[in-house]
Amino acid sequence: xxxxxxxxxxxxxxxxxxxxxxxxxxxxxxxxxxxxxxxxxxxxxxxxxxxxxxxxxxxxxxxxxxxxxxxxxxxxxxxxxxxxxxxxxxxxxxxxxxxxxxxxxxxxxxxxxxxxxxxxxxxxxxxxxxxxxxxxxxxxxxxxxxxxxxxxxxxxxxxxxxxxxxxxxxxxxxxxxxxxxxxxx
Amino acid sequence: xxxxxxxxxxxxxxxxxxxxxxxxxxxxxxxxxxxxxxxxxxxxxxxxxxxxxxxxxxxxxxxxxxxxxxxxxxxxxxxxxxxxxxxxxxxxxxxxxxxxxxxxxxxxxxxxxxxxxxxxxxxxxxxxxxxxxxxxxxxxxxxxxxxxxxxxxxxxxxxxxxxxxxxx
Amino acid sequence: xxxxxxxxxxxxxxxxxxxxxxxxxxxxxxxxxxxxxxxxxxxxxxxxxxxxxxxxxxxxxxxxxxxxxxxxxxxxxxxxxxxxxxxxxxxxxxxxxxxxxxxxxxxxxxxxxxxxxxxxxxxxxxxxxxxxxxxxxxxxxxxxxxxxxxxxxxxxxxxxxxxxxxxxxxxxxxxxxxxxxxxxxxxxxxxxxxxxxxxxxxxxxxxxxxxxxxxxxxxxxxxxxxxxxxxxxxxxxxxxxxxxxxxxxxxxxxxxxxxxxxxxxxxxxxxxxxxxxxxxxxxxxxxxxxxxxxxxxxxxxxxxxxxxxxxxxxxxxxxxxxxxxxxxxxxxxxxxxxxxxxxxxxxxxxxxxxxxxxxxxxxxxxxxxxxxxxxxxxxxxxxxxxxxxxxxxxxxxxx
Numbered sequence: 001x002x003x004x005x006x007x008x009x010x011x012x013x014x015x016x017x018x019x020x021x022x023x024x025x026x027x028x029x030x031x032x033x034x035x036x037x038x039x040x041x042x043x044x045x046x047x048x049x050x051x052x053x054x055x056x057x058x059x060x061x062x063x064x065x066x067x068x069x070x071x072x073x074x075x076x077x078x079x080x081x082x083x084x085x086x087x088x089x090x091x092x093x094x095x096x097x098x099x100x101x102x103x104x105x106x107x108x109x110x111x112x113x114x115x116x117x118x119x120x121x122x123x124x125x126x127x128x129x130x131x132x133x134x135x136x137x138x139x140x141x142x143x144x145x146x147x148x149x150x151x152x153x154x155x156x157x158x159x160x161x162x163x164x165x166x167x168x169x170x171x172x173x174x175x176x177x178x179x180x181x182x183x184x185x
Numbered sequence: 186x187x188x189x190x191x192x193x194x195x196x197x198x199x200x201x202x203x204x205x206x207x208x209x210x211x212x213x214x215x216x217x218x219x220x221x222x223x224x225x226x227x228x229x230x231x232x233x234x235x236x237x238x239x240x241x242x243x244x245x246x247x248x249x250x251x252x253x254x255x256x257x258x259x260x261x262x263x264x265x266x267x268x269x270x271x272x273x274x275x276x277x278x279x280x281x282x283x284x285x286x287x288x289x290x291x292x293x294x295x296x297x298x299x300x301x302x303x304x305x306x307x308x309x310x311x312x313x314x315x316x317x318x319x320x321x322x323x324x325x326x327x328x329x330x331x332x333x334x335x336x337x338x339x340x341x342x343x344x345x346x347x348x349x350x351x352x353x
Numbered sequence: 354x355x356x357x358x359x360x361x362x363x364x365x366x367x368x369x370x371x372x373x374x375x376x377x378x379x380x381x382x383x384x385x386x387x388x389x390x391x392x393x394x395x396x397x398x399x400x401x402x403x404x405x406x407x408x409x410x411x412x413x414x415x416x417x418x419x420x421x422x423x424x425x426x427x428x429x430x431x432x433x434x435x436x437x438x439x440x441x442x443x444x445x446x447x448x449x450x451x452x453x454x455x456x457x458x459x460x461x462x463x464x465x466x467x468x469x470x471x472x473x474x475x476x477x478x479x480x481x482x483x484x485x486x487x488x489x490x491x492x493x494x495x496x497x498x499x500x501x502x503x504x505x506x507x508x509x510x511x512x513x514x515x516x517x518x519x520x521x522x523x524x525x526x527x528x529x530x531x532x533x534x535x536x537x538x539x540x541x542x543x544x545x546x547x548x549x550x551x552x553x554x555x556x557x558x559x560x561x562x563x564x565x566x567x568x569x570x571x572x573x574x575x576x577x578x579x580x581x582x583x584x585x586x587x588x589x590x591x592x593x594x595x596x597x598x599x600x601x602x603x604x605x606x607x608x609x610x611x612x613x614x615x616x617x618x619x620x621x622x623x624x625x626x627x628x629x630x631x632x633x634x635x636x637x638x639x640x641x642x643x644x645x646x647x648x649x650x651x652x653x654x655x656x657x658x659x660x661x662x663x664x665x666x667x668x669x670x671x672x673x674x675x676x677x678x679x680x681x682x683x684x685x686x687x688x689x690x691x692x693x694x695x696x697x698x699x700x701x702x703x704x705x706x707x708x709x710x711x712x713x714x715x716x717x718x719x720x721x722x723x724x725x726x727x728x729x730x731x732x733x734x735x736x737x738x739x740x741x742x743x744x745x746x747x748x749x750x751x752x
Contacts, residue, residue: 045376047383047405048748049430052474053511056500059493074378089751091324092383092404095375121423124408125331125340126323145511213446213685243576244688245697245719247712262699264686268573268587271594275686296576299722307410322403322751331411338408338415 012038029167036080036106037162038068040155043079045099047086050113053145054085062148067155076102081158082135087115088128100135101184105170108158111137112151114144136178190272191216197238202228215264217275225263225278226288232265232274233293240265240274243294248304249277252334258282259310263290289314307332368396371733375404379737381478382747386724386736393732398725402718406751413711417676418444419518419652421711425698426512428713429749432471432692434463434503434515439689442597443698444518447685448649455643456520457599458636462533463506463515464598464689465629465636469540470499471692472580472622472629475744479619480551482741483560488547495543498536505529519653520646533637541630548623558616565727565739566614576719579694581743584621585613591690602639603632615735615742622744651678676706693717693744717749 015034017026042064046054057064058072073079076099088096100109111131114120117140119129131137138161141154169175194216195209205224210217220228232240242265249260257279266273280287289312290297301312302321309330312318320327329336373386385401409428413421425436438460445452452460473496477489500510505528507515516522525533551557567577572585582589590607592600608624610617646653650669659666672678682704688697694716703709720743727743728736 049427049512052430056493056497056510059497060490061494061497072378074376087405087407089404089406091406092375095404099376122407122412123339124412125336125338126406126408129340129343147510212683215686217684242573244695245699245712245714247699247710249701249710264697264699268589268594294576295571295574296719296722299718303718320403322406324403331408338411 032167033163037159040069040081041071041073041079042069042081042083043073043076045082045084050085050145057148057151077104079103081108081110083110083112084116084131085112087122088131089126090128093128093134097134108138109135110139110154110158112141113146114142120144136182194274201231215273215275219277222278222280226290229290229293239267242266242268243296246300248308248310250308250334256281259285261287285310286313291315379482381741382745395728395731395736398728400724402750405747409752410711413708415707417706422514426514427748428752429691429746431474431746432467433513434467435689435691437515438464439696439698441516441518443685443687443700446687447683447702448681450519450647450649452520452647453643454641456645458640459521460598462633462636465632466499468629468692469626470496472626476619476622478741482738483557488550492547495540502529502532505532517653519649524645544626561615561619561738564615564735566612567723567727572613575723578716580621581618581720584610584617586611591688591695603635605632615738618742680704713752715749715752717745721745721750
């Protein structure tokens with residue numbers, strides 16, 4: 001804690017492409033994917049104990065900011081990644097749905113913790129048994145609460161998804177079919 | 186100290202209210218008094234205002250449901266506290282399930298406001314005179330009182346969990 | 354005297370309604386407040402809670418006694434060991450178990466660490482809401498060390514499920530003692546650093562003095578307990594009035610405020626952190642030797658070597674895990690001093706394997722009722738500070 005450690009700065013790898021003097025040619029979706037994945041702006045939808053573990057992950061010990069998520073956005077219109085952390089009760093369901101619908105494409109959803117993924121230990125009349133009943137989810141992080149390392153692992157998986165995704169996935173028929181299943185247009 | 190607390194309060198209450206006290210007993214470190222429903226607010230007021238008793242703090246309140254006691258299925262428990270002398274007592278009332286009206290204690294303690302709303306939400310006890318008796322923790326559209334013993338814990342409408350695997 | 358100017362009468366004013374909605378960065382937790390505002394001044398507020406209602410009381414009726422600590426963990430999750438210990442002590446009161454001194458001192462150390470963790474969150478978040486992000490980042494490093502201590506003792510960081518009915522599950526290991534010593538050596542200096550940043554800071558004092566006051570009479574009528582009540586001037590602390598787990602062996606003062614405003618709540622919590630450090634020091638110095646759990650074979654799992662070699666231990670293990678042990682009938686109430694006040698457990702047992710009725714007296718739920726009264730007449734930013742200084746934890750509010 002006492003000595004100052006100068007960190008080794010890592011720069012993200014450039015995608016495969018053709019390089020020359022003053023130019024670099026690669027396919028657009030690779031560049032867009034690289035840019036998107038290293039600057040995800042999360043919306044921390046923290047409801048309960050997983051929210052405190054997220055606060056610990058954002059702290060300096062585990063530091064989620066090094067993956068590009070330094071700027072948390074509390075407005076859904078400016079966020080890329082909806083991180084649902086904590087139990088979602090049935091009373092909260094419509095609000096979560098409203099927040100999701102306000103997000104602009106491209107958007108991803110990360111469900112952190114057992115309660116958000118499946119209801120967790122609360123198999124009761126008032127708890128929504130998993131947020132994937134109301135919104136589509138990309139990555140599930142199990143745990144009660146998950147360790148910060150697991151949260152970072154989940155973010156890395158989201159980054160893989162972001163990297164390998166088509167630029168306009170909202171136009172693909174599978175995506176449209178999935179949204180139609182949830183009743184989101 | 187506890188035994189004399191039971192006796193002190195019991196004598197005071199009996200001298201003032203007589204037969205409104207159904208019985209009194211000591212449970213672990215708490216004197217417990219079972220009171221008739223009609224007199225509960227008067228008794229709490231007396232316990233709060235009387236200078237010797239001085240129970241001016243409502244610690245908690247909760248409702249009870251005993252479906253086997255026919256005619257006295259629902260109950261309500263108040264815990265009062267005298268902070269200066271460090272006295273704690275418990276008052277209970279019982280009433281039948283088809284007549285769940287109880288006078289409100291919000292005039293005496295501001296804390297009773299949400300506590301009574303919570304018991305209305307969970308058990309359906311109507312508090313007469315409450316300024317804002319509506320559901321507090323559950324959804325407003327819910328049409329049953331979930332803490333009553335006849336309702337299950339799990340949501341009856343869920344279809345993904347196989348109850349036989351969970352030992353239910 | 355005749356007024357020639359046009360005066361807008363109160364009835365003709367137009368008030369705006371602001372929805373301080375359930376998802377809001379500054380409300381630490383999900384509860385909603387609908388505010389009626391006259392410009393920037395708040396005229397009235399209507400809180401809506403229940404957005405994280407998880408039906409703890411109903412859930413507890415369907416779980417055996419040793420499966421309830423994970424539920425109690427999630428009440429005030431910033432200081433979950435205190436909730437766990439409260440439950441264990443309630444059951445121990447019901448069965449009449451006497452806990453050895455060593456286990457009680459270990460419990461005291463863990464509970465005071467939890468109190469420090471809870472107050473770190475509250476105080477740094479008050480500072481964050483005034484704009485001082487630095488304290489939060491620095492103090493959370495030390496909160497990580499508390500998490501590491503819990504991890505050594507019980508395996509989990511946040512929702513600890515620490516302790517067992519009858520004592521503790523294992524003695525503190527050498528690593529746990531080493532981490533505890535490191536914490537006790539290094540944390541006081543850092544706490545002093547945080548204090549120096551904020552306590553006499555002109556901007557901070559201007560933001561928090563006189564904000565969200567409540568008088569002692571109204572606080573008592575609303576059922577306040579804990580730091581919020583002590584900030585209003587009433588010295589009521591469950592550890593002093595109804596001592597449990599050997600708290601009477603320790604010397605500590607109970608800090609009290611005067612006005613019940615945000616500054617008092619902040620300072621009471623800060624002072625309590627110093628008192629907790631002193632209690633932990635005393636407990637470490639006076640730690641007696643002895644067993645770390647009571648002799649309650651009906652509730653405390655026997656050690657694994659005995660289970661594999663001894664028939665009686667095997668039968669006890671089976672009975673405890675299947676929940677077939679005889680629990681005495683009775684009703685008991687036990688309260689502990691949680692991070693927010695008196696956390697009470699009212700348990701009615703009918704001899705079955707699960708409680709018949711378990712009611713949690715949750716301090717956050719009870720004192721949050723006073724929030725509209727505390728913010729009336731203040732400005733919106735003061736309302737945010739009042740809410741963070743009350744340390745409302747959504748899990749405890751809704752349960």
